[in-house]
Amino acid sequence: xxxxxxxxxxxxxxxxxxxxxxxxxxxxxxxxxxxxxxxxxxxxxxxxxxxxxxxxxxxxxxxxxxxxxxxxxxxxxxxxxxxxxxxxxxxxxxxxxxxxxxxxxxxxxxxxxxxxxxxxxxxxxxxxxxxxxxxxxxxxxxxxxxxxxxxxxxxxxxxxxxxxxxxxxxxxxxxxxxxxxxxxxxxxxxxxxxxxxxxxxxxxxxxxxxxxxxxxxxxxxxxxxxxxxxxxxxxxxxxxxxxxxxxxxxxxxxxxxxxxxxxxxxxxxxxxxxxxxxxxxxxxxxxxxxxxxxxxxxxxxxxxxxxxxxxxxxxxxxxxxxxxxxxxxxxxxxxxxxxxxxxxxxxxxxxxxxxxxxxxxxxxxxxxxxxxxxxxxxxxxxxxxxxxxxxxxxxxxxxxxxxxxxxxxxxxxxxxxxxxxxxxxxxxxxxxxxxxxxxxxxxxxxxxxxxxxxxxxxxxxxxxxxxxxxxxxxxxxxxxxxxxxxxxxxxxxxxxxxxxxxxxxxxxxxxxxxxxxxxxxxxxxxxxxxxxxxxxxxxxxxxxxxxxxxxxxxxxxxxxxxxxxxxxxxxxxxxxxxxxxxxxxxxxxxxxxxxxxxxxxxxxxxxxxxxxxxxxxxxxxxxxxxxxxxxxxxxxxxxxxxxxxxxxxxxxxxx
Amino acid sequence: xxxxxxxxxxxxxxxxxxxxxxxxxxxxxxxxxxxxxxxxxxxxxxxxxxxxxxxxxxxxxxxxxxxxxxxxxxxxxxxxxxxxxxxxxxxxxxxxxxxxxxxxxxxxxxxxxxxxxxxxxxxxxxxxxxxxxxxxxxxxxxxxxxxxxxxxxxxxxxxxxxxxxxxxxxxxxxxxxxxxxxxxxxxxxxxxxxxxxxxxxxxxxxxxxxxxxxxxxxxxxxxxxxxxxxxxxxxxxxxxxxxxxxxxxxxxxxxxxxxxxxxxxxxxxxxxxxxxxxxxxxxxxxxxxxxxxxxxxxxxxxxxxxxxxxxxxxxxxxxxxxxxxx
Numbered sequence: 012x013x014x015x016x017x018x019x020x021x022x023x024x025x026x027x028x029x030x031x032x033x034x035x036x037x038x039x040x041x042x043x044x045x046x047x048x049x050x051x052x053x054x055x056x057x058x059x060x061x062x063x064x065x066x067x068x069x070x071x072x073x074x075x076x077x078x079x080x081x082x083x084x085x086x087x088x089x090x091x092x093x094x095x096x097x098x099x100x101x102x103x104x105x106x107x108x109x110x111x112x113x114x115x116x117x118x119x120x121x122x123x124x125x126x127x128x129x130x131x132x133x134x135x136x137x138x139x140x141x142x143x144x145x146x147x148x149x150x151x152x153x154x155x156x157x158x159x160x161x162x163x164x165x166x167x168x169x170x171x172x173x174x175x176x177x178x179x180x181x182x183x184x185x186x187x188x189x190x191x192x193x194x195x196x197x198x199x200x201x202x203x204x205x206x207x208x209x210x211x212x213x214x215x216x217x218x219x220x221x222x223x224x225x226x227x228x229x230x231x232x233x234x235x236x237x238x239x240x241x242x243x244x245x246x247x248x249x250x251x252x253x254x255x256x257x258x259x260x261x262x263x264x265x266x267x268x269x270x271x272x273x274x275x276x277x278x279x280x281x282x283x284x285x286x287x288x289x290x291x292x293x294x295x296x297x298x299x300x301x302x303x304x305x306x307x308x309x310x311x312x313x314x315x316x317x318x319x320x321x322x323x324x325x326x327x328x329x330x331x332x333x334x335x336x337x338x339x340x341x342x343x344x345x346x347x348x349x350x351x352x353x354x355x356x357x358x359x360x361x362x363x364x365x366x367x368x369x370x371x372x373x374x375x376x377x378x379x380x381x382x383x384x385x386x387x388x389x390x391x392x393x394x395x396x397x398x399x400x401x402x403x404x405x406x407x408x409x410x411x412x413x414x415x416x417x418x419x420x421x422x423x424x425x426x427x428x429x430x431x432x433x434x435x436x437x438x439x440x441x442x443x444x445x446x447x448x449x450x451x452x453x454x455x456x457x458x459x460x461x462x463x464x465x466x467x468x469x470x471x472x473x474x475x476x477x478x479x480x481x482x483x484x485x486x487x488x489x490x491x492x493x494x495x496x497x498x499x500x501x502x503x504x505x506x507x508x509x510x511x512x513x514x515x516x517x518x519x520x521x522x523x524x525x526x527x528x529x530x531x532x533x534x535x536x537x538x539x540x541x542x543x544x545x546x547x548x549x550x551x552x553x554x555x556x557x558x559x560x561x562x563x564x565x566x567x568x569x570x571x572x573x574x575x576x577x578x579x580x581x582x583x584x585x586x587x588x589x590x591x592x593x594x595x596x597x598x599x600x601x602x603x604x605x606x607x608x609x610x611x612x613x614x615x616x617x618x619x620x621x622x623x624x625x626x627x628x629x630x631x632x633x634x635x636x637x638x639x640x641x642x643x644x645x646x647x648x649x650x651x652x653x654x655x656x657x658x659x660x661x662x663x664x665x666x
Numbered sequence: 667x668x669x670x671x672x673x674x675x676x677x678x679x680x681x682x683x684x685x686x687x688x689x690x691x692x693x694x695x696x697x698x699x700x701x702x703x704x705x706x707x708x709x710x711x712x713x714x715x716x717x718x719x720x721x722x723x724x725x726x727x728x729x730x731x732x733x734x735x736x737x738x739x740x741x742x743x744x745x746x747x748x749x750x751x752x753x754x755x756x757x758x759x760x761x762x763x764x765x766x767x768x769x770x771x772x773x774x775x776x777x778x779x780x781x782x783x784x785x786x787x788x789x790x791x792x793x794x795x796x797x798x799x800x801x802x803x804x805x806x807x808x809x810x811x812x813x814x815x816x817x818x819x820x821x822x823x824x825x826x827x828x829x830x831x832x833x834x835x836x837x838x839x840x841x842x843x844x845x846x847x848x849x850x851x852x853x854x855x856x857x858x859x860x861x862x863x864x865x866x867x868x869x870x871x872x873x874x875x876x877x878x879x880x881x882x883x884x885x886x887x888x889x890x891x892x893x894x895x896x897x898x899x900x901x902x903x904x905x906x907x908x909x910x911x912x913x914x915x916x917x918x919x920x921x922x923x924x925x926x927x928x929x930x931x932x933x934x935x936x937x938x939x940x941x942x943x944x945x946x947x948x949x950x951x952x953x954x955x956x957x958x959x960x961x962x963x964x965x966x967x968x969x970x971x972x973x974x975x976x977x978x979x980x981x982x983x984x985x986x987x988x989x990x991x992x
Binding site: 040041047104107108110111118122125126129132133134135136137469473474475476478479480481482483485486548558560561562563564565566569572573575576588589591592593595596597598599600602603606617620621624625626627628629630631632633635636638639 | 669673705710711715718719729805806832834843844846847853860869877988989
């Protein structure tokens, strides 16, 4: 009889345990990170008698967490990707939207500037046309600057998000370390797993993994080790390593991530090691998209500046000033030297390196720049300097910076390097950013803004036939090249028909062919190409003189306007608009591919989550069924008690 | 084998599906609102880049059209000024022919000379024509320099033609230059919007292209001087030379007008081509950027249907629970 009662009690206890677990499952239906629990119920050992073995009821061995490490890791891995891509996408969408506006983007501002140039070409002596060209230039410059400003804001946002993400990571790793400790001590105390602590720790790892992709390994004592990158420890047992957002030693303007060592010194983590999660997304957005956007924008600004200035310097302003005159504004646009950042770990008091934009090169038809949208690194190994283009690791070497410049001369990159004569120490390195800040440094020459008559619309030199010329020779075009010079007064050319020469006053000659340019180099006049078409008569004379009165001459402004459709960039291989279109295309592509990858990864994540949930998730219908099941088991066991009581009463009544 | 589905997941999937559909409906709505299929570059990176290049080509084309119009205006004004010069010369020529009549007395010739001298004055005035903004149109590029001024030279006693450029003894000096004002009217096309005064008035060539070495003004002044000579005879070479010079001057101006006319007609055909180009660019841009409303609206109704179905399904399944029955 007592056997019956005790067996019934084990059944009641087990059913009660089942009910408790089911109730817990139901109440945690919406708890993030909760893994459903099941009681593991086994039968009690049989008692052998002469009549055979009698079961002794049941007992609950443990409350088990329905958890699959493999499935959870799949979710983690997909989640890290999704977080990274979503972060990347939401960041790059800002640039994408910046490029979207067809009416306020860079393209219309550039177009309006060139329109205003043509207005001056139509009326070179009109100061109001010149004033509108200055306004056109200023509004183009302010468009560049405003896009730069937006990019700058985005960068500041990225930097502050890196900081706050690192703070959250530290808070998670600390909690994980703390839970590790609790889990180890609880396990050693009761020998039973503490399911809610395990759930909490797994949830923390899932949350951490949304911030940065982590790997975990399980120790024998039940604690987790958490790694980032290629095995850099974040948590080992009950110890967490702090992460820090610090200024990079290679580029102190850049916030990077490092791990705080025992001594408190921060070891920088290379960016490529931090993949996945918000942090990975932020870092890859910054290095792939944001840096490129800065550089592309700056590249365009620097190329406009350099090509314009080179052509502008060859002109004459409305006041008659030309190159070399104190009142002459050679540069239409102002800019500054590219940024050179010394590595913070360079030997103190060492040499200072600076970079200068090279003047635009001349292709035979127009000026162009050789600048690229890449950054460069200059490193000194004690013997040689190596300049590396970071976009593709092309290298230029030399024992001195002058030698590096010589190497650059044959494969120009649009800038040259100099040092201040200080000492270089092996291991010194510098980052050179030829284009990055150029949109910010871009400006219209303030003298020209103040006095648009300084726009050098005309050519410095006029060539005219004398009125007594009998032939049909007429001056077709005059052109000057960089470094040209003008002599005193005027220079007379006399045509010698028998020799086919133009004769200078000093008797020296230059060969003449109708319709073909010949170069003047005589009596202080040089670098001037003249084309005369038609047939001059013997003795016809042409006079070279300074073009002071040529206020209606728009030859130079026409050439400036022409730059719009000429190959002015990337070593004379692209127009301004080509380069801008490539920039927009690049941003569009990156945004679209982030969106597509994010969608694909989200699908993977939901599949992985479904697989994990199929093991660990709580289903309310299932729990309802379990509720009934355990309720009935309870009632059945209780019935046994009732039967046992009835039996007992029966026996009593007999007695 | 059936897969276990957690309750949370059922809600999550339902909501996620609805959100996805709402997001793509939002994109469509944006496209319909703006009328553009490319709302931002990510919608079609290649198309966005192409659209930029095409719209630059279109703007540059518009720029050329603007310049073509400006050049046409300048050249038309130039042409009408030259027409005035032509008719003045024509008049001078006719008066000079008449004055060759043997029946004219010295007094008659002096009267003609007086009239011609006045007409010469207006000819010099025409050569010093200024545009609406006060710029001299026949000064080459030295538009603020008065191009033609009396030299103050006396008629040469030794030279039978009195005033000439060679040997140098001009009646009127040219102070401008040979500078050309050019406007870009095509990718590689430039049009000159002026003719330097030196070519029209100074370096006169007759109909066969032979230089006379007498400017338009020299020719007329020589005629005036001849007519003022007492007892002048039409058989005097001074008369025939001067008359020939005036005729050559007329030819020279006619040539200049022909040049202007040729430029104007080539500008006209350029403007027609440019108008065609504008249409082509517009069409290209439209193909790249503009939304196909028919297919966009079809997509909207499809997505709307899907969204409604997703919402209905969610509402229906969310209600199902075993707890309702116990």
